[in-house]
Every structure is written in structure tokens, then in C-alpha cells.
Amino acid sequence: MSGGSLPRRIVKETQRLIADPVAGISATPYADNLRYFAVAIEGPSDSCYEEGVFQLELFLPADYPMAPPKVRFLTKIYHPNVDKLGRICLDILKEKWSPALQIRTVLLSIQALMSAPNPDDPLDNTVADVWKNDEAKALETAREFTKNFAAKKE
Amino acid sequence: MSDMEYESEEEYEYTYSDEDESQASYSSHAMDDSASLEMETEVEEGSKKRKSRGRTSSLGDAVMKDTNGITMMNAKDILPMMKERINEVSEILNIPPSAATPLLRSHKWTKERLFESFTEDDGKIKKDAGVYHRCMPVSTEETNTCIICFESDISKEQMVGMPCGHSFCIECWKGHIQAKLDDGPSCIFAQCPYPKCEEVMTEVEVKKAAPELLEKYESYQLKQFVEVNGTSRWCPGPGCERVAALQNGSGLLDDSNLIVADCDSCKTKFCIKCGEEPHAPLLCRALDIWKEKCNNESETANWILANTKPCPKCRSRIEKNQGCNHMTCQKCKYEFCWICTGEWKEHGANTGGYYNCNKFAQEKNKDEDQSDAAKAKRELDRYLHYYSRYHAHSEAQKFASRQLADTEKKMVALQERRDNSTWTDVEFLKSANEQLVECRRVLKFTYAFGYYLTTPPKTVAPVEAVAKDEDSKKAKKKSKEDKQEEDKDEEPKPKTQQELQKERFEYHQEMLERFTENLSELVEKPLDDIDREAVVNQTIVVNRFMKGMIKYVEDGMEEGA
Ligand SMILES: [Zn+2]
Ligand SMILES: [Zn+2]
Ligand SMILES: [Zn+2]
Ligand SMILES: [Zn+2]
Ligand SMILES: [Zn+2]
Ligand SMILES: [Zn+2]
Numbered sequence: 001m002s003g004g005s006l007p008r009r010i011v012k013e014t015q016r017l018i019a020d021p022v023a024g025i026s027a028t029p030y031a032d033n034l035r036y037f038a039v040a041i042e043g044p045s046d047s048c049y050e051e052g053v054f055q056l057e058l059f060l061p062a063d064y065p066m067a068p069p070k071v072r073f074l075t076k077i078y079h080p081n082v083d084k085l086g087r088i089c090l091d092i093l094k095e096k097w098s099p100a101l102q103i104r105t106v107l108l109s110i111q112a113l114m115s116a117p118n119p120d121d122p123l124d125n126t127v128a129d130v131w132k133n134d135e136a137k138a139l140e141t142a143r144e145f146t147k148n149f150a151a152k153k154e
Numbered sequence: 155m156s157d158m159e160y161e162s163e164e165e166y167e168y169t170y171s172d173e174d175e176s177q178a179s180y181s182s183h184a185m186d187d188s189a190s191l192e193m194e195t196e197v198e199e200g201s202k203k204r205k206s207r208g209r210t211s212s213l214g215d216a217v218m219k220d221t222n223g224i225t226m227m228n229a230k231d232i233l234p235m236m237k238e239r240i241n242e243v244s245e246i247l248n249i250p251p252s253a254a255t256p257l258l259r260s261h262k263w264t265k266e267r268l269f270e271s272f273t274e275d276d277g278k279i280k281k282d283a284g285v286y287h288r289c290m291p292v293s294t295e296e297t298n299t300c301i302i303c304f305e306s307d308i309s310k311e312q313m314v315g316m317p318c319g320h321s322f323c324i325e326c327w328k329g330h331i332q333a334k335l336d337d338g339p340s341c342i343f344a345q346c347p348y349p350k351c352e353e354v355m356t357e358v359e360v361k362k363a364a365p366e367l368l369e370k371y372e373s374y375q376l377k378q379f380v381e382v383n384g385t386s387r388w389c390p391g392p393g394c395e396r397v398a399a400l401q402n403g404s405g406l407l408d409d410s411n412l413i414v415a416d417c418d419s420c421k422t423k424f425c426i427k428c429g430e431e432p433h434a435p436l437l438c439r440a441l442d443i444w445k446e447k448c449n450n451e452s453e454t455a456n457w458i459l460a461n462t463k464p465c466p467k468c469r470s471r472i473e474k475n476q477g478c479n480h481m482t483c484q485k486c487k488y489e490f491c492w493i494c495t496g497e498w499k500e501h502g503a504n505t506g507g508y509y510n511c512n513k514f515a516q517e518k519n520k521d522e523d524q525s526d527a528a529k530a531k532r533e534l535d536r537y538l539h540y541y542s543r544y545h546a547h548s549e550a551q552k553f554a555s556r557q558l559a560d561t562e563k564k565m566v567a568l569q570e571r572r573d574n575s576t577w578t579d580v581e582f583l584k585s586a587n588e589q590l591v592e593c594r595r596v597l598k599f600t601y602a603f604g605y606y607l608t609t610p611p612k613t614v615a616p617v618e619a620v621a622k623d624e625d626s627k628k629a630k631k632k633s634k635e636d637k638q639e640e641d642k643d644e645e646p647k648p649k650t651q652q653e654l655q656k657e658r659f660e661y662h663q664e665m666l667e668r669f670t671e672n673l674s675e676l677v678e679k680p681l682d683d684i685d686r687e688a689v690v691n692q693t694i695v696v697n698r699f700m701k702g703m704i705k706y707v708e709d710g711m712e713e714g715a
Binding site for chain 1: 301302303304305322326329330332333347348349350351
């Protein structure tokens with residue numbers, strides 16, 4: 001694998017992601033930019049995102065791992081901690097970032113956030129309000145979004 | 155365990171001698187006296203004496219004692235005070251100095267506070283401050299792999315551990331520390347690089363892993379100390395890095411008196427308690443409340459404060475471009491007062507009444523509309539009355555400040571025109587302008603003060619912040635009694651304590667305004683018409699009166715003062 005000037009850590013992480021993938025998550029670097037990853041996360045079972053596959057993009061900035069990766073949903077998702085641009089409100093992507101965390105742990109955390117939305121720390125207030133006041137309706141909308149935008153392609 | 159020993163910290167132990175402290179207590183009166191003495195000397199000896207200023211400006215680095223209990227210093231000069239607190243806590247609690255620092259930091263650098271919460275639940279306190287393991291290190295697992303860069307076979311010397319047992323290679327530490335420093339002042343709260351580990355990084359790790367970054371890191375520690383230790387404040391002057399430290403008294407949070415710091419480097423004067431420009435007679439908390447109010451009301455207030463006013467006689471727009479409130483219409487020569495647009499003649503002593511545009515005459519009509527809307531309107535009017543005057547003096551203060559800057563030029567010009575004159579001979583103009591700036595500033599704040607002096611009992615809090623507690627309580631009680639009487643009979647009611655106080659205060663304010671306008675007019679004359687004698691005398695009169703007024707308020711506005 002030609003890493004070029006890619007730090008050893010990124011090379012190793014990438015190798016491990018491919019050799020030993022996490023269940024329900026795939027991350028593939030783009031050939032022309034090895035810091036840029038195409039990510040797909042399967043909606044966790046027993047969640048309102050079940051049966052969906054969500055595309056994300058992940059970018060490792062120049063000062064990674066001292067700075068966190070930048071991650072964004074590309075697939076439309078109805079979630080109180082994700083805004084309309086797909087940006088994610090997750091502590092480890094901001095102030096709780098640690099250089100000992102990895103792409104793998106970040107993606108696992110995002111998968112966990114899909115299983116357990118946190119409307120008390122919202123990024124999208126309107127979605128969070130529905131989530132808090134009428135959870136049944138929120139879950140239904142999320143399922144609808146999943147069906148309409150994240151359906152598995154056969 | 156080897157990484158965790160304290161031996162590397164001994165350089166942080168610091169023996170602090172406090173020989174300077176005994177000299178630091180001067181009363182604030184000493185300053186007043188010397189300042190007025192300075193004034194008098196100048197008059198008596200006139201042009202012969204080169205005025206020597208009481209407070210000489212220092213040359214950069216020196217620590218300078220001021221006469222009001224404030225020391226101006228460079229930030230590093232406050233380091234001994236910081237080290238002293240750290241070492242004391244370290245000794246008493248038997249913990250390393252590197253653990254004492256975060257603990258003190260989470261208790262506003264107050265030892266007493268820290269000791270108190272420490273006796274309650276030291277485990278929680280240590281955890282919250284991120285020094286749990288630093289007080290009780292766990293052994294580090296020997297490892298030659300760094301979990302950040304994934305390198306293995308790293309030599310023992312290249313690994314730096316935290317008291318929590320997590321260790322990383324020096325290169326990764328450097329990256330982590332640099333990234334935290336890039337975040338700015340918050341770097342001192344940076345934690346162990348291990349995910350979700352809450353142990354804080356300290357100067358110990360910085361020194362081991364990135365000694366080249368230690369100075370920067372410690373400057374942030376010091377900066378935080380200066381800002382929260384409760385006795386010091388950065389000079390707010392643009393680009394100035396001096397620190398004002400209060401040598402005695404109960405610290406910056408004590409809002410019961412005002413102490414003005416006078417920066418020896420950039421000459422900025424500021425309130426050491428709150429960092430704003432000096433604001434006597436208003437206390438810091440009242441200033442806060444007033445500024446907040448002005449912010450909230452600014453849109454409503456603005457329409458009334460346009461920078462031009464129509465001449466009350468011929469209606470042509472007049473722009474106020476000088477500091478003086480005595481306006482003369484260029485078109486019809488009508489003379490009027492900028493503040494109230496009343497005829498200027500009526501403001502003078504020659505017509506019997508003194509300056510009376512500072513008074514807000516609240517309509518005393520018994521049948522006045524009691525609806526909420528009408529009350530709100532009256533309250534807004536009352537606020538606008540005070541705010542417009544506050545604003546007018548604020549603008550005049552800005553003007554006077556610009557004048558002051560121009561004065562040097564003026565001084566040179568004056569020297570050239572009059573033979574045999576020395577530099578000292580024209581310095582009176584500078585003094586007069588300095589006095590004007592100060593008077594405008596004080597006048598400005600007397601209107602904020604006046605606003606709260608008459609706040610209806612419904613919004614009591616600000617009154618308490620302004621007036622001496624007992625007086626205001628007395629006054630409030632009294633006014634309640636008066637209200638009951640008022641309901642019974644139609645006799646003209648006697649003036650309440652509060653009303654009398656307000657009257658006396660406004661009288662002082664009136665006088666200061668009058669003196670200030672006089673001085674302003676004298677100074678704004680064309681160069682050749684400036685009457686030196688008159689300016690010098692008026693400067694003294696104004697200075698004395700202004701100080702007297704502030705003291706009168708400080709003393710609680712007692713009768714006969
Ligand atoms: Zn490393
Ligand atoms: Zn740790
Ligand atoms: Zn300064
Ligand atoms: Zn203040
Ligand atoms: Zn006119
Ligand atoms: Zn007037």
C-alpha cells in the first residue's frame with residue numbers, strides 16, 4: 001500500500017478497518033485522497049433506523065489525531081442530534097476528543113447515537129421538541145425517512 | 155512508578171519573601187491630598203515652577219507602588235504570590251504542587267474555600283479538579299507501544315506517563331500539548347490524552363515531554379491566576395500588559411468602595427474592582443445594572459438622541475460639535491442649552507436660578523393616569539431624562555478627550571505667540587483639559603446615580619446597590635409612612651428623607667455642571683482669547699468641587715456635608 005506521506009498511524013488504522021471490519025460499518029478511503037473516507041452505517045436493529053443504510057463522509061484533518069476527524073451524514077436522517085446538513089452533535093467529535101480514539105471508535109459511537117438519540121442535547125431543535133413531546137410521532141417520522149432516503153439498494 | 159515521583163517538581167517550590175507587603179498600606183485620602191496640593195502649588199508659584207507630578211511614570215519593568223493600595227506590575231511579578239499559595243496548599247494537604255494548582259484553580263485560588271470543601275469530601279474535590287491520581291498515583295504498566303501513533307518498540311525514556319497510569323510517546327505528547335496550546339487559555343484544563351480519562355495534564359508532563367513549550371504553558375497558568383485570584387486585574391489599556399494588584403482590603407468582589415488604578419505604563423485609569431473606566435459616584439454593581447438597562451433601552455432611546463437638534467427659535471438644524479452645552483445658533487444667534495433646549499439666559503446665575511436642566515420634574519398630578527401603559531410611559535420618560543443627560547456628557551467626554559490630544563499642538567502654538575513663555579507657562583491648558591475629561595466622566599455617572607436615587611420602591615435592588623444600606627432603608631420606611639398620611643388629608647406633605655437627599659444631590663450636580671460648562675467655554679475659545687488666569691482658577695474650583703461631591707456621596711450624603 002502506498003501511503004505516500006501519510007502518517008503511519010493513518011496507514012495502520014486504514015489497514016485494520018479493511019482487514020477487520022466492524023459489523024454493520026464500512027469505511028473505505030478514496031484512492032485519490034487517503035484522508036477521505038466513504039462510510040456506510042447500517043441502521044441498528046431494534047431502532048427506528050433498522051433496515052436502512054446511511055452514507056457518511058469522514059475526513060482526517062492535517063493535525064489528526066491531535067484534532068478529531070470531521071464526519072457528516074450524507075443520507076437524510078431524522079435524528080435530534082443531526083442537523084439538516086448532516087452535521088453530528090457528539091462530544092467525542094468536539095471537546096471530548098482524545099488522540100487515542102480512532103476512526104473505528106468514532107463510527108461505533110455514531111452507531112450508538114443512532115440507537116439512543118439524545119433529545120436533551122439537540123442539534124436540531126424542532127426535531128428534538130417532537131422527540132420530547134411526542135416520541136411515537138418522532139419514531140414514526142424517523143422510520144418514514146429511513147424508508148424514503150436510506151433504503152437498501154438491491 | 156518511576157514516572158510518578160515528585161522529585162522533578164522541586165523547581166516549582168518557591169520561597170517567597172514578603173518584605174514588600176508592609177509598605178503597601180496607604181489610605182486613599184493621601185492621594186486626594188497630594189493631588190490638590192499639586193494644584194495649589196501650581197497656582198501659587200505660577201510659571202516659575204515646573205510642575206512635578208506626584209506619581210512619576212515608571213520605566214517599563216519596575217514594580218510601582220501607587221498611593222491607593224494598588225501596585226502596578228508585570229504579570230511575572232505576581233508569580234511569587236501564586237507560588238506561595240500553591241506551596242502552602244501543597245504542604246498543608248500533603249499533595250504535590252502540581253496537584254495543588256488545579257485544586258486552587260477550581261476554588262478561585264482561595265485557600266480557605268479549598269480547605270473547607272476538602273474537609274467535606276476530598277475524593278470528589280480531587281476528581282472534579284482532575285488530580286485524583288496525582289494525589290495518589292497508580293503504577294504505570296510498562297509498555298513500549300504508544301496508543302496514539304501505534305509505534306511499538308519505543309524506549310522507556312521516550313515514553314511519558316500520567317499519574318493515572320496512561321503513557322504516550324514524547325512525540326505524541328508534543329502534538330497533544332501543542333494542539334491544546336493552540337486552543338488558547340483553555341489549555342490549562344487539558345486532560346490526559348487517554349479517551350475519557352479526566353486526570354488533568356500539568357506543567358510536570360509539559361516539562362518532561364515538551365520543555366520548549368513550558369514557558370507558553372506557564373504564561374497561560376499565570377494569566378488565569380491574574381484573572382481569578384480576586385485581587386488583581388489586567389490593565390484594560392489597548393495592548394498594555396501591566397497588572398494592577400490590590401495590596402490589601404477584601405479584594406475585588408467587595409463592592410462597597412471604589413478604587414481607581416492608574417496604569418504607570420499606558421496611563422489608562424480604570425476601576426480595579428470591575429475594570430471599567432472610573433465611575434464614581436456610581437458603585438460597580440449599579441454601573442452593571444445601568445449599562446444593562448441602557449443596552450436594553452438603546453433602540454427606544456436613540457430617536458431622542460440624534461446628533462442634531464433644531465434651533466428652538468428658527469428650527470434650523472444645529473450640530474453639536476463642541477463639548478460645551480451652551481449652544482449658539484449660527485443663523486439667528488439664539489443661545490440655548492443643548493440638554494433641555496431652554497434659553498441659555500435662564501440657566502445663568504444672573505437670572506436668579508442656577509442651572510436647572512438637570513432636574514427631572516415628575517408630574518405630581520393627583521389625577522394622573524394609573525393605567526399600566528401610562529405608568530410604563532412615565533417610567534420610560536424618567537429613564538430618558540437621565541439617559542439623555544448621561545449620553546450628552548458621554549459625548550462631551552469624548553470631545554474633551556480629543557481636545558486633550560490636540561492640546562499639545564495648541565500649547566506649542568501658544569508658546570510661539572507669546573514671548574518669554576516657558577513650556578510650564580502653557581501647561582495649564584493641558585491640566586484644564588484633563589480636568590474637563592474627568593468632570594464629564596463624573597457628570598455622566600451622576601445621571602446613572604441619579605436615576606437609581608429615585609427609583610420607585612418596586613425596583614428596589616439597584617437602590618440598595620447605590621445608597622448606603624441603612625439610609626435607603628430609613629428612606630423607604632419613611633416614604634411608606636408618608637404615603638399613608640397622604641391618603642388621609644390634603645395638607646402639603648413634608649419632604650421625605652429621600653426627596654431631600656435627591657434635592658441636595660441635584661444641587662451638587664447642578665453646581666458641578668455649571669462649573670464644568672464654564673471651564674469648557676473658557677478652554678474652547680480661540681487661542682488668542684484664552685484667559686490663562688481664568689482657566690487656571692476655574693480648573694482649581696472645578697477640581698475641588700468635583701472631589702467634594704464624590705466624597706459627599708461616599709459619606710452617605712449626610713445633611714450638612
Ligand atoms: Zn506516540
Ligand atoms: Zn489518563
Ligand atoms: Zn496600562
Ligand atoms: Zn467599578
Ligand atoms: Zn436659530
Ligand atoms: Zn438646560
